[in-house]
Amino acid sequence: MSRYEVNVLLYRLKKDPAFRGRFRDDARAALSAALLTDEEREAFVRWDARRLNELGGSLHLLISIPGLGGH
């Protein structure tokens, strides 16, 4: 379940520029409705791509989110 939640959010960050903008402005607020564990949420908020990858986040999504990817 958590793997799904993490990846749905990563996919949305890649594909939805408006959501990406809200996430950049205030990550915690943008994720308020997401069903994440505390650990997953903190990894998103501090944008710890390696930790998100360890938590099941897709490598290809993590490296391809405009402005947040790169490797």
Add this chain to the structure above:
Amino acid sequence: MGKVVYAAAMSHVLYPDYYEKNVGPHGRAMVEELIAVVRDMGRDLLAARPDALVVIADDHLNVFSFDAIPALCVRIGRSVERMVQDDAIEFDRALDGLPQRYPLHEDLANRILEEGMEAGFDFTASWSAPLDHAFLSPVSTLCGAQPAPPLVPFWVNCFVSPQPTARRCYAAGRHIARVVGEGPWRVAVIATGGLSHFPELSLARVGTSDVAFDRRLVDLMESGDHETLCALTTKELDLTGSHEFLNWMVLMGVVGPVSARVRFFGEMGRIDLAALEWETA
């Protein structure tokens, strides 16, 4: 009676800027060398006058989402679009400036799908999936300024576990060969991706390849030892970063156990680049 008139497989990020950025000048130089080889291969492909070009490749979570990931998917319909991604990373900037729409070979795609279902392959059908670099970077390099033959895009789930097995991918290729053999068309087939990179899909391991494993794969392809290749496990493909070799397994199923000819093999460190061709009867 139809026949496979050209068969090859090749790495699919044919974009020098990507390797310049991530590897440096020697990465750029190596992929430029590969691009020149693939252009040569394209001359052979087009000289074979194919009625259709089957392209076996994978999705990078560009097209399919975690809502549903097809194991094996046939693109049907009349035409297919190039994926458009705002602010795309380098992989997909390779598509900038390419035609927006490509014709499909609807009859061949439908036969692969429908006869596949009859034969026990539960293929997914897509009417709308666009094509990312895995398809269009090789196709555009092969065809150059010439129009691409009508395409039959065929996706393999290489990256989201659980993936189909190497043996199942090979069997899907045997099925495609049967459909081609029973039809009226001259068909070219390519598989794309690889060789090893992104082991375990781990961000911490990005930048490393498994040269020894890749040399072994190339040896097995050169000797036509498809049984050993079919026995490759999902786990070893993952550990070595050889996820996209599943596309190549479908291609080898299409051509059957014949020897491959190596047109290019380059060890870059981040990835091993390769291009191989198979004799077609």
